Amino acid sequence: MVYTGLSGSGKSTVAAAVEHELYKLNCRSYLLDGDNLRNGINRDLGFLPEDRSENIRRIGEIAKLFADAGMITLVAAISPYRQDRDRLRASVQPGEFIEIYVNCSMEHCEKRDPKGLYKKARSGEITHFTGISAPYEPPLHPELVLETAKQTVSDSVHDVMSYIRHRGLIHPIKEEGEEF
Ligand SMILES: Nc1ncnc2c1ncn2[C@@H]1O[C@H](COP(=O)(O)OP(=O)(O)O)[C@@H](O)[C@H]1O
Ligand SMILES: [Mg+2]
Numbered sequence: 001m002v003y004t005g006l007s008g009s010g011k012s013t014v015a016a017a018v019e020h021e022l023y024k025l026n027c028r029s030y031l032l033d034g035d036n037l038r039n040g041i042n043r044d045l046g047f048l049p050e051d052r053s054e055n056i057r058r059i060g061e062i063a064k065l066f067a068d069a070g071m072i073t074l075v076a077a078i079s080p081y082r083q084d085r086d087r088l089r090a091s092v093q094p095g096e097f098i099e100i101y102v103n104c105s106m107e108h109c110e111k112r113d114p115k116g117l118y119k120k121a122r123s124g125e126i127t128h129f130t131g132i133s134a135p136y137e138p139p140l141h142p143e144l145v146l147e148t149a150k151q152t153v154s155d156s157v158h159d160v161m162s163y164i165r166h167r168g169l170i171h172p173i174k175e176e177g178e179e180f
Contacts, residue, residue, distance in 0.1 A: 001098035002085060004085060004139060004142075006109045007118070007129075007131070008109035008113060008115070009104035011077070011078075011102045012033055014102060014148070015075075017153055017156075018074060021161055026175075027173070029072040031074045031075075032059055032062060032063055032076070034077030034078065035076075037077075047134065049081070052079075052084070053084050055077070056081070056084040056085070059075055060091065064091075067096070080130050081135075081137055085099060098143045098163070098164070100142060100145075101142040101145045102148055103145055103148065103149075104148045108149040118132070144160065
């Protein structure tokens with residue numbers, strides 16, 4: 001599942017909380033966080049459109065490997081371009097791609113500014129910043145929308161868990177000795 005939204009909208013926060021919930025349910029999951037990957041596998045990429053597309057392409061390929069290994073794979077990345085997300089959706093089986101729009105107004109994100117990035121973007125210290133000097137294209141048909149300015153983190157976790165439970169995607173790992 002891909003959490004897309006503005007910087008500070010709550011993608012990492014909600015995705016990590018969902019991952020924790022899955023862990024408690026004994027489900028295998030893995031969280032790919034765009035910020036972390038930009039320090040490693042994607043450290044050669046910047047924030048121009050081609051680099052952002054390549055960022056998402058690589059994250060998508062890695063996500064597919066984890067999904068192949070049987071994990072519920074969570075991606076938290078701005079992924080500002082609709083085309084990049086749609087390309088990823090088209091490259092997996094129907095139903096396998098769950099787009100979660102982490103919706104939060106710019107004003108709200110800027111007020112939170114958890115990493116101080118909006119401040120830097122406003123002062124011009126950072127360029128090509130999503131929402132200020134680079135575009136964000138919201139999903140047109142996301143599987144789920146989280147309104148993080150209105151709902152709490154646990155409301156969002158509840159919505160995601162209900163959705164994936166309803167879709168039959170929760171498969172706990174069997175304990176040793178347990179009958180299959
Ligand atoms: N309802 C909420 N849902 C998600 N995050 C929230 C909420 N209310 C406040 N926050 C805070 O907003 C910030 C979101 O930051 P983060 O998860 O890093 O965003 P992103 O990964 O989208 O850039 C965190 O500091 C989080 O604690
Ligand atoms: Mg994040």
